[in-house]
Amino acid sequence: MTPPDPQPIARFTIDALQVLVYEDRGQAGKAAAQAVGLAIHNRQKAAGKANVVFAAAPSQNEFLAGLVASTQVDWSRVVGFHMDEYLGLPADHPASFRRYLQEHLFRLVDLDADRLRLIPGERAERPLRTCLEYEDRLLAEPTDVVCAGIGENGHLAFNDPPVADFHDPLVIKVVRLDQACRVQQVNDGCFDHIDEVPTHAYTLTVPALLSAPVVSVVVLGPRKANAVLETLRGPIGEACPATALRGHPGARLYLDREAARLVL
Numbered sequence: 001m002t003p004p005d006p007q008p009i010a011r012f013t014i015d016a017l018q019v020l021v022y023e024d025r026g027q028a029g030k031a032a033a034q035a036v037g038l039a040i041h042n043r044q045k046a047a048g049k050a051n052v053v054f055a056a057a058p059s060q061n062e063f064l065a066g067l068v069a070s071t072q073v074d075w076s077r078v079v080g081f082h083m084d085e086y087l088g089l090p091a092d093h094p095a096s097f098r099r100y101l102q103e104h105l106f107r108l109v110d111l112d113a114d115r116l117r118l119i120p121g122e123r124a125e126r127p128l129r130t131c132l133e134y135e136d137r138l139l140a141e142p143t144d145v146v147c148a149g150i151g152e153n154g155h156l157a158f159n160d161p162p163v164a165d166f167h168d169p170l171v172i173k174v175v176r177l178d179q180a181c182r183v184q185q186v187n188d189g190c191f192d193h194i195d196e197v198p199t200h201a202y203t204l205t206v207p208a209l210l211s212a213p214v215v216s217v218v219v220l221g222p223r224k225a226n227a228v229l230e231t232l233r234g235p236i237g238e239a240c241p242a243t244a245l246r247g248h249p250g251a252r253l254y255l256d257r258e259a260a261r262l263v264l
């Protein structure tokens with residue numbers, strides 16, 4: 001017998017943003033995976049393929065596991081991008097986002113190299129050239145679905161508060177990482193020590209992320225409660241980059257009870 005679909009314990013809308021709260025991480029991730037699976041399926045039916053941008057962080061584990069299990073997605077017709085990567089980190093480094101996505105998704109669904117558009121983060125020289133090349137790839141295959149998280153400091157991808165720009169003319173840029181963001185990477189277990197966390201990274205910009213008609217955001221755990229509060233109840237602005245989601249009618253925020261603690 002198949003387990004029942006996850007049911008939200010609360011659902012509400014803040015400005016244009018739909019918010020769904022689930023009892024636990026597993027249910028929130030599974031619900032997001034079902035909705036993203038359907039969005040990819042619909043896009044494949046309408047356009048033949050779907051261009052999808054994936055976040056790479058422990059917050060995505062349950063969601064990606066749900067997507068791997070989805071029967072709705074034809075992975076031979078998905079083009080996979082990722083939203084950020086550390087500058088100077090080789091692809092096989094344990095904390096590399098390319099490695100994370102290979103292990104949690106691409107390898108598991110046979111998404112091969114010819115359908116992957118990955119940021120060559122190890123190229124630390126001439127990063128602007130890397131940005132322009134990746135921009136060309138994104139513009140050639142416009143994003144249909146973005147799968148994101150929100151950082152403890154309210155960042156979207158690596159658009160931390162000091163560098164986020166809701167009117168950014170760029171599609172991808174190199175940013176200096178905020179200290180709070182670098183500390184989170186250690187707390188998440190991605191690095192042993194703050195000194196190991198790179199100081200700079202490539203990131204898709206806020207307008208690039210929000211250009212997708214479907215934006216699915218999974219935010220889990222007690223350490224995200226403040227960021228969720230700011231995202232939903234604070235003033236819309238770059239001080240909390242995730243507030244930009246409130247202007248997007250195709251955005252959905254999937255929370256577990258712990259992350260939603262301050263907004264229920």
Ligand SMILES: N[C@@H]1[C@@H](O)[C@H](O)[C@@H](COP(=O)(O)O)O[C@@H]1O
Nearest residue numbers: 055056057059149150151157158
């Ligand atoms: N590289 C990750 C992104 O891919 C992720 O979306 C974001 C939020 O991550 P988390 O949900 O762990 O806070 O953080 C980093 O930028």
